[in-house]
Amino acid sequence: MNILIVDDEIAQLQTLRRGLKRRGYGVLEALSVDEALAVIARQGDAIDCVLSDYHMPGKNGAHFFRALRSGSGNMPFILMTAYADSITGVSLLRKECDGYIEKPFSLEQIITLMEETVHRKRMSVQDGLTGGSPGRNE
Numbered sequence: 001m002n003i004l005i006v007d008d009e010i011a012q013l014q015t016l017r018r019g020l021k022r023r024g025y026g027v028l029e030a031l032s033v034d035e036a037l038a039v040i041a042r043q044g045d046a047i048d049c050v051l052s053d054y055h056m057p058g059k060n061g062a063h064f065f066r067a068l069r070s071g072s073g074n075m076p077f078i079l080m081t082a083y084a085d086s087i088t089g090v091s092l093l094r095k096e097c098d099g100y101i102e103k104p105f106s107l108e109q110i111i112t113l114m115e116e117t118v119h120r121k122r123m124s125v126q127d128g129l130t131g132g133s134p135g136r137n138e
Helices: 010-022 033-046 061-070 090-096 107-130
Strands: 002-006 026-030 049-053 077-081 099-102
Touching (some): 002 033, 033 061, 049 061, 049 107
Parallel strands (some): 002 026
């Protein structure tokens, strides 16, 4: 599975990259929303899941999620934040994106969330293709 990590905090990005690579995941990375959108434009078909921080300079995680969904990007999107409900809009975005996790989190927690989110999204797509009820597996 290939993961795109989007976070302006270099230490967080490096920690996630090292941990996920040790577990056999492919990792792409971006330090900003614009950089992430460029990565998706080049390699979108190869990305299985996006892990994005909410709070970044310039455009935040909400901008990124909406830009991704308004284009052709429908890959699972997991929002990471240390701000929880203290920022207006985070609670709404949590309901829209495919997954949500609060910092600090462990590598095990993020891997479990990624695996569950990707599986749930794939099942939803399969249900849509076979005419099943989308959401019956949730």
